[in-house]
Amino acid sequence: MRMDRRLFFSVIFLLMSLFILHAKVESTPFEDTVVIPAGIPLHQNAVEKTEKDIERAFGIKISEGLAGEDASRWAPDDLAFLYGLIDSLPPYFTRMPDSIKLSKETDYSSQMMTSVTMFVGFVTNMDLTVKTDTLQRNKETLRYIYIHEFAHCLWFDHKNIQSLWERAFWPGGKAEPPSITDYGNSNIMEDFAESIAVYVASPTELLKKNHERYDFIERHVVSLR
Numbered sequence: 001m002r003m004d005r006r007l008f009f010s011v012i013f014l015l016m017s018l019f020i021l022h023a024k025v026e027s028t029p030f031e032d033t034v035v036i037p038a039g040i041p042l043h044q045n046a047v048e049k050t051e052k053d054i055e056r057a058f059g060i061k062i063s064e065g066l067a068g069e070d071a072s073r074w075a076p077d078d079l080a081f082l083y084g085l086i087d088s089l090p091p092y093f094t095r096m097p098d099s100i101k102l103s104k105e106t107d108y109s110s111q112m113m114t115s116v117t118m119f120v121g122f123v124t125n126m127d128l129t130v131k132t133d134t135l136q137r138n139k140e141t142l143r144y145i146y147i148h149e150f151a152h153c154l155w156f157d158h159k160n161i162q163s164l165w166e167r168a169f170w171p172g173g174k175a176e177p178p179s180i181t182d183y184g185n186s187n188i189m190e191d192f193a194e195s196i197a198v199y200v201a202s203p204t205e206l207l208k209k210n211h212e213r214y215d216f217i218e219r220h221v222v223s224l225r
């Protein structure tokens, strides 16, 4: 019995010592002298993995614009956001870009962008280019921009929608009734992209402010498979 008590107190003493030692190690201040190695993209592995995931899941090739420029590199968060966004798209987005490229510098003059002051991205031949600055915008805006660009792919892929949209809203080469946004009034493609973007972001707003376009999308776009 006496031995048991001694053993008991020894164990308690040992546990208390360990606890104090642990607390001391935890609280000892020290300074790390880790230096970030220059020129090594620390997230490259995460970026490449998500790029592959996007290509495998959606068949979209992700690439960077000007090689070697840090400012035109995808960050892991940018790609994770993009993956989540594409994954959550409704099924009527039947045609996605073949590739999504990030670019710091883009040639505005060749893209018919003269009237656009707030240039964020464009689609040519099913390839989407996103300007690096665009990724700095808040997530809601970024989501709207991506949907707008994806809507261009939908438009290019459905000639029947193009002619129906023209007959319904651009019979005289002008938006009739006016588009849901000013930018949508600039031409028929932007009208469609803006209408889809608003429909996805806030269908009730589109219904309230532009029920003609809401009805069109409900009837001809949502049924796409």
Ligand SMILES: [Zn+2]
Binding pocket: 148, 149, 152, 189, 190, 193
């Ligand atoms: Zn557009």
